[in-house]
Amino acid sequence: MKALSIISGSSHPQLADKICSKLGTEKCKVVLNKFCNSETNIEICDSVRDMDVYIIQTSSNLVNKNFMELAILIHACKMASAQKVQKINVVTQGHIDDPWNRLNGVPLSEYQKEMLANLQYSKESYKLWASRSGKLVANILSVAGADHLITLDLHEPQFQGFFDIPVDNLHSHNLVCLCIKENIENYGESVIVSPDAGGTKRASIISAKLGIEFAMIHREKKANILIGDVAQRECILIDDLADSSNTIVMASYLLKEKGASKIYAVITHGIFSGDALQKIAASPLDVVYVSDSIPQDVHMQQCPKIKRFEVAQLFAEAIRRNHNGESVSMLFDDQ
Template structure:
């Protein structure tokens, strides 16, 4: 036990159902806490019991009204710090602003780092989260961060629920998820494939440079013959019938480019794995490409289902058999609108076990493999 003190659980308004499930698994009640809003929009927090010299875990996910939820978390941390809590751990199932993790354009902010700074300044001692969008976010903190994985429960789902999974193939919808799918494929003993996505603007820039170069050399045809990558981009890379200009709900279509599938999915069951789904543009292009490449069945698995702009009906119209997500974000309302295609994997077991182990000073190693606690699905 952490210095002889007990576990105290707090939650804001972001995901009360998950906090209650964690509390039930630990056999520890949630502390009574009022999180309200003044008429001008300011957030007010009142913790109804003492947390002095206690080991406090604040459960708050970065979902829905992400800015309000983040402010609630920061104020809860600050309130516990000024109330003399011995240690404060922020349990953030879905880390907010995780996609803003690098300066990929001029003057772009690295907001994931800013959030890390704010958590530390508020008084947080430790962070527990699940499937960070980018691993380098752990390095943004000056305090310990445990980034847990939903991979073990996804592997259990694949083995238990996907008929003929031993002949399936694991696919990443973009190059950024290559490591994720190769790890999962290795643990399942399956092949993997990769969809490499390009942006149209890159082709326009490349085409401009090629034209200038060809004008100077006076040998346009020879230049193209000497550039096999350019040939691929302009021929079979037209996504096997998928038009890059086809409108896809969620993002401007003029930014969606051509795709290249590396791997054979013909007549196979495909398990398409991503870390989060927001607008659904990436997975929409991926599923259509996979179907055109001959995939027999497609199961879509993602850690975080953000589902922007009530995109559930749109996602359900894709050529997939099941959409599987975890409950790092509330999903019950989405499940009701999914026509039974949406499967929710419960992460309360892995989070409650991480809290118990953190409090007792035990290793988290078992939580990173299939030996971890079995989560329920609904």
């Protein structure tokens, strides 16, 4: 069996440390520097020759900096004769200033806002002058030397089609269920709520796994309609990401208006850009549980309602299975 090496970018070294701890291994020593003109300089200090290398990089907000760092890390490993370079991309925030992307703020893998815009291009004639960087970004990672991509909770599975290399999109369903069981005392009497129609499948899977009731919010132009009964019930909002947090905050006000006794939210990726944390603090939300796919220490300090659960075990198991040639299909659990 080939040796395994874990390399961390600068975006989330704590997550890489946790993954290494779960796998019982040490991180490969890497020196990341910036020249005075801001160019990225990377030195791989440990040998990765003939190893399978897994690079942990989650870009969150500094998408251009972290993406360039990732591409250079991949290329440096290939130049150092790594057998395979597996990129573990958790979540990243693209900041692309155009009307369609502001309407569809989907922070996922690098430039996923742009990828979503590309998918919807035919509907938007005013995009004739816009870039098509979704495929470009996928090509850059492939040309740099990435052989495999592992992601978590892609907003749209179609994004995998931009890549010519294998993409394993893990799901957080079991982690979300575990978070609910460990933190919400009377979860069996609560109601799982999807804050919009797009999240219905995700929320219904969680509802089925926990064996509890399900409700959803249908958003129309003039009103938001709650489908389901939440009066005098604890509600648990389920979503894959919170960026501006408008969706979960709006949902919390509607649930409170309909008589919910307590309102929780469980989110996979908590970006909380702009004044998101202030809106959450002022909302009827009692607690927002969010994974550590993005560093959450600062968010937790700024808003006491934010609590954290871990994703390291899921990624460690995906790495272990992939490295040993075992099936990872059980980690895509949709049932």
